[in-house]
Amino acid sequence: MTPSTINVRTSKKNQLIDITSEVESIVRSSKISGGVCYVYVPHTTAAVTINENADPDVRDDIIKGLEAIVPYDLDYDHAEGNSPAHIKSSIIGITESVFIENSSLVLGTWQGIYFCEFDGPRARKVYVKVVGRS
Amino acid sequence: MTPSTINVRTSKKNQLIDITSEVESIVRSSKISGGVCYVYVPHTTAAVTINENADPDVRDDIIKGLEAIVPYDLDYDHAEGNSPAHIKSSIIGITESVFIENSSLVLGTWQGIYFCEFDGPRARKVYVKVVGRS
Amino acid sequence: MTPSTINVRTSKKNQLIDITSEVESIVRSSKISGGVCYVYVPHTTAAVTINENADPDVRDDIIKGLEAIVPYDLDYDHAEGNSPAHIKSSIIGITESVFIENSSLVLGTWQGIYFCEFDGPRARKVYVKVVGRS
Numbered sequence: 001m002t003p004s005t006i007n008v009r010t011s012k013k014n015q016l017i018d019i020t021s022e023v024e025s026i027v028r029s030s031k032i033s034g035g036v037c038y039v040y041v042p043h044t045t046a047a048v049t050i051n052e053n054a055d056p057d058v059r060d061d062i063i064k065g066l067e068a069i070v071p072y073d074l075d076y077d078h079a080e081g082n083s084p085a086h087i088k089s090s091i092i093g094i095t096e097s098v099f100i101e102n103s104s105l106v107l108g109t110w111q112g113i114y115f116c117e118f119d120g121p122r123a124r125k126v127y128v129k130v131v132g133r134s
Numbered sequence: 135m136t137p138s139t140i141n142v143r144t145s146k147k148n149q150l151i152d153i154t155s156e157v158e159s160i161v162r163s164s165k166i167s168g169g170v171c172y173v174y175v176p177h178t179t180a181a182v183t184i185n186e187n188a189d190p191d192v193r194d195d196i197i198k199g200l201e202a203i204v205p206y207d208l209d210y211d212h213a214e215g216n217s218p219a220h221i222k223s224s225i226i227g228i229t230e231s232v233f234i235e236n237s238s239l240v241l242g243t244w245q246g247i248y249f250c251e252f253d254g255p256r257a258r259k260v261y262v263k264v265v266g267r268s
Numbered sequence: 269m270t271p272s273t274i275n276v277r278t279s280k281k282n283q284l285i286d287i288t289s290e291v292e293s294i295v296r297s298s299k300i301s302g303g304v305c306y307v308y309v310p311h312t313t314a315a316v317t318i319n320e321n322a323d324p325d326v327r328d329d330i331i332k333g334l335e336a337i338v339p340y341d342l343d344y345d346h347a348e349g350n351s352p353a354h355i356k357s358s359i360i361g362i363t364e365s366v367f368i369e370n371s372s373l374v375l376g377t378w379q380g381i382y383f384c385e386f387d388g389p390r391a392r393k394v395y396v397k398v399v400g401r402s
Contacts, residue, residue: 002369040365043379069203069205089319097172106176184362185312196351196358198345203339242310
């Protein structure tokens with residue numbers, strides 16, 4: 001299947017945005033009943049992660065944790081001043097692979113798929129590809 | 135192939151458990167001779183990683199390192215008190231993809247596949263899917 | 269497709285090396301027009317990441333950031349003294365999956381694929397597998 005695109009509009013410097021329903025909708029439209037769904041972020045200061053879908057505080061805590069872990073005050077060389085965002089992108093990663101069974105994503109009970117903005121606000125894209133049997 | 139499930143019983147708060155032989159056994163049973171084996175953790179305070187299989191001290195050091203990197207004393211919002219475990223899950227990641235050739239996993243000489251518990255002890259699951267040619 | 273191998277010769281302790289053109293060349297040779305390209309590092313003190321391809325300072329800043337994040341002076345057990353390199357490998361990860369359309373990698377405008385050395389200098393390998401339709 002040709003990759004589909006999800007457009008994401010972020011509103012903060014650091015932000016986790018739930019894209020689970022958009023990904024699920026692409027899986028349903030694909031008519032693939034069993035296979036693998038790939039989520040890919042084509043940016044270098046953003047990422048994708050799978051984490052808790054119940055308490056939104058977890059998203060804020062992931063951002064807080066990463067802010068504490070990745071130093072802002074290092075002697076960075078990159079002139080744009082967004083080196084911490086590039087580092088977060090490589091730490092979290094820009095791809096996820098989720099299984100598909102019965103035409104649905106096989107997520108754990110508490111799992112949702114989150115686009116991670118580290119250098120917003122910006123207009124962003126997420127590519128989704130579904131591979132498997134009809 | 136429908137995903138297979140590996141049941142993992144963890145005994146500590148933080149623990150890396152070798153699941154290489156269980157994954158290898160699922161690959162052998164699949165009769166797939168060449169392809170890709172996907173390992174997926176359906177939890178939000180656990181992860182999967184591939185790292186050294188020889189000296190078990192490396193596993194302890196990975197836990198020690200993550201304990202030092204992810205702060206416990208931040209002003210976290212999530213009431214369950216396990217925000218550091220959620221952060222570790224997103225940092226390490228919940229998926230791995232390993233190639234299959236000659237009906238076996240193509241791992242490096244020193245590589246094993248490890249389930250990572252960050253909020254144990256618990257009963258956990260790992261999903262494994264094998265895709266390829268028979 | 270049987271995995272192809274890219275040989276990488278690193279010259280520093282910590283180093284990010286651009287392997288995009290080598291991966292692209294394997295995709296072209298595969299005659300696969302649409303699908304997924306998997307990049308796999310069979311080492312436990314190295315990794316692969318996708319990040320900025322324009323300003324080489326970003327690569328240096330990623331190394332600087334990881335050096336600041338992963339402590340060298342913990343009470344590590346592993347006798348070889350390279351525990352920080354093992355930890356970095358698990359944090360960055362050893363696999364990437366990139367889509368293929370029109371016989372080319374679907375990378376973002378600013379994205380390149382980088383082999384990450386954390387315990388060099390060494391001779392290293394990267395495995396690449398291309399799956400899809402001709």
